[in-house]
Amino acid sequence: MNTSDVQAQKRRYGIVGNSEGLNHAVDIALQVAKTDLSVLITGESGVGKEIIPRIIHDNSLRKTKKYFAVNCGSIPEGTIDSELFGHEKGAFTGAIGEREGYFGAANGGTLFLDEVGELPLATQARLLRVLETGEYIRVGSSDVRKTDVRIVAATNVNMAQAIRDGRFREDLFYRLNTIPVKMPALRERGDDVVLLFKKFAMDTAEKYNMPDPVELTEAAQERLKRYSWPGNVRQLKNVTEQISILSPERIITPEILSGYIPEDPVTHDIVPLNKRNEGHSFENERELLYKILFDLRNDVTELKKLVHGQRVEREHSSAPQVVERPITYYQPDVTYPVAHAAKGADEFQTPEEYVEETVSLNDVERQVIVRALEKNRGKRRKAAQELNISERTLYRKIKEYGLDKEDI
Ligand SMILES: Nc1ncnc2c1ncn2[C@@H]1O[C@H](COP(=O)(O)OP(=O)(O)OP(=O)(O)O)[C@@H](O)[C@H]1O
Structure with a gap:
């Protein structure tokens, strides 16, 4: 060779x-x-x-x-x-x-x-x-x-x-x-699995402008090597992206990995993704989910900036202060705390009024779709392009959320 x-x-x-x-x-x-x-x-x-x-x-x-x-x-x-x-x-x-x-x-x-x-x-x-x-x-x-x-x-x-x-x-x-x-198969490649994780973690951090890529502890590296990876490199790539985006911890331990890969090293519970099944492709769903999470995070960041700006303004005018909130990452199966959407400078809330409201991921997904449809004046092709999902997925989502019965 x-x-x-x-x-x-x-x-x-x-x-x-x-x-x-x-x-x-x-x-x-x-x-x-x-x-x-x-x-x-x-x-x-x-x-x-x-x-x-x-x-x-x-x-x-x-x-x-x-x-x-x-x-x-x-x-x-x-x-x-x-x-x-x-x-x-x-x-x-x-x-x-x-x-x-x-x-x-x-x-x-x-x-x-x-x-x-x-x-x-x-x-x-x-x-x-x-x-x-x-x-x-x-x-x-x-x-x-x-x-x-x-x-x-x-x-x-x-x-x-x-x-x-x-x-x-x-x-x-x-x-x-x-x-x-x-x-x-990936399970036959020894340390490659760790090198690939690092590559995908870095790619994801770069793609989504994250300050730092996730890293594996020694024990987590061993855990990755022990797992059978029925979906091979494609599955590892998806898992790394999910962890990069969903995990609030940046140092990944075996305990954190358990939320993403099965405990049993040889189980095939995580089904290999089928690229060909375009109409109901998990890749599309995943993209949509990532988009929602990032929109959500950006919204929160914007909100935070706004809150900060308002606070500075109000401090100068000795108006009531607003408590600053840390940005929270989305966690699976947990509802996401969001502050009430900013209403405009005059209606800004005092700490007493600042309440947390929970929205489910479905609500957020629905909102993102409605926003894209409204922005594109109901044109589904354009909305799907903007959401980076296929038209078929968008049609399915529209039906799922009953948006076809609404006047958008
Ligand atoms: N060694 C590697 N280094 C970096 N990326 C890799 C490596 N192997 C696979 N990938 C990535 O993993 C994903 C899956 O690879 P690919 O589509 O070539 O698999 P495949 O064997 O053709 O699968 P299928 O049989 O389902 O078509 C791609 O995104 C590819 O870029």
């Missing part, structure tokens, strides 16, 4: 970790990059398979040509052939114009077929043909076209089982698997 090349690639792509399995995967990617051999990357969901095809393409002779990543599992069975191989005008109802398809568009370049194990059998036959001969036919056409595409595929399904079940063609498997690359 050329260690310095491997280290350079890891720096280039922001890959964190130094375990043997990870270094080996990057090394193989580098070694095969200059060939046109097909590569099949295997590994559990969330282990970081997507980076390997990028390394291969960027270090290949095709690097100046197109690179496409296609998630085969997220494309409906009815349209996958047309997406991959293109279609002619009028090939099926709704085919208003012709479509080139990825195999045509990537000519000369690289195509990354993620979740290749999910391809329907008919598409597998087409894929085998193009891999063996470079030939393919658009849907609704009889013309044979030629293309020169390098295929890198990835899967998290057990291919041997899929072949036994008749869900995946054995001949295609061998064709794709010319060079196998195995991405190890």
Whole structure:
């Protein structure tokens, strides 16, 4: 293994970790990059398979040509052939114009077929043909076209089982698997888990302008290493973000970790997140939640500034003082104390009047959505963009909170 090349690639792509399995995967990617051999990357969901095809393409002779990543599992069975191989005008109802398809568009370049194990059998036959001969036919056409595409595929399904079940063609498997690359599960990477936690903690602190990233005690590091991480690096990233944002403590102990990962090191209670399930994606929910929490924190900070400003003003005019409140972080399952919204300078409250009111997270979420809808004059697409969530999630939330019955 050329260690310095491997280290350079890891720096280039922001890959964190130094375990043997990870270094080996990057090394193989580098070694095969200059060939046109097909590569099949295997590994559990969330282990970081997507980076390997990028390394291969960027270090290949095709690097100046197109690179496409296609998630085969997220494309409906009815349209996958047309997406991959293109279609002619009028090939099926709704085919208003012709479509080139990825195999045509990537000519000369690289195509990354993620979740290749999910391809329907008919598409597998087409894929085998193009891999063996470079030939393919658009849907609704009889013309044979030629293309020169390098295929890198990835899967998290057990291919041997899929072949036994008749869900995946054995001949295609061998064709794709010319060079196998195995991405190890996070639980097999030893200290990498701690390095990754540090990276994600720093990224989160930077992203949200936090003064200091969270840090792990020695015991907490051991606890992270003992846990089985069924959702792998993706799960660790989410957990680190959650801790960074939700924990008022910045030094993380095993006790604090217990609120975020199960005590039982091998339990699969925390379900791996499914990126493909866009309509009800946890990533979207999480983003919305983070946004709410940050809006809330910003509101409190603003309020604090306002209170401070008012206090200074009133001190000068010997008016009654207002008690300053520390900013509180949100804690799961705890209602959040907020001061009454500032009403305007003249209506400002005295300490006696300054009451705490609790709002649930749902109330806050509802308010944030109403605010975004009002601001965008009911335009849901714009509101969803502003909230950084998908339109489908916004529609669902609107229904959930009965906002569709309100005049916004
Ligand atoms: N070694 C690593 N260093 C830094 N970030 C990583 C590393 N491995 C994975 N990640 C990050 O973890 C997340 C999940 O990785 P990725 O999407 O590549 O997983 P995957 O194996 O393709 O999962 P799936 O099979 O579900 O598609 C991404 O945000 C990725 O950037």
